[in-house]
Amino acid sequence: MQLARIDGTVTGTACHPSMCQGRTVICQPLDAEGRADGVPVLAFDQLGAGLHQHVLISAEGSVIRQLVRDEHSPLRNFILAIVDPKSGDQVAALSS
């Protein structure tokens, strides 16, 4: 899994049918300090993550194929969880 931030969404004219069960959002991978790290990737979202929210993205194709119940889905990155905005304070408290 990887920490990322939702930086936008994309809409498509034609796509693989398994992608119609959720949104395709633009995720910016983050480094440990929460800064942008690398090029944004597109991820499949069924949780309805909001703009600029921190999320966990996973790149496990086998898991997403079960989620969308389509073993021929080409999907790979998807939103696994939305991170609680207060969780950063606990990490800081633990490490101080």
Add this chain to the structure above:
Amino acid sequence: MRLGHVIGKVTLGLADPALRGARFLLVQPFSREQFAGAPLLPLAKGATQVVYDELGADIGHVIGYTEGAEASAPFPTSVPVDAYNAVLIDRIHYTPPA
């Protein structure tokens, strides 16, 4: 899945029988600036990808393609494909925090 824009097409000569009649696109991956609306030319840095296409993308289209083992999932049999065009992108709403 990554964003890229189509800059060419590839026609195979001798190929695996499973790839008969397949269409391949030459795709240049997006840079972060291009997400924000920078012009597609000059091309972003990075290796150009050859992507299997079933949606009929043409030169100049922006597509979302998946790489790796998941790219060979949409086929009934196992085929040697590791980049698959999953969506023709219509609009990009990219608003990173200031």
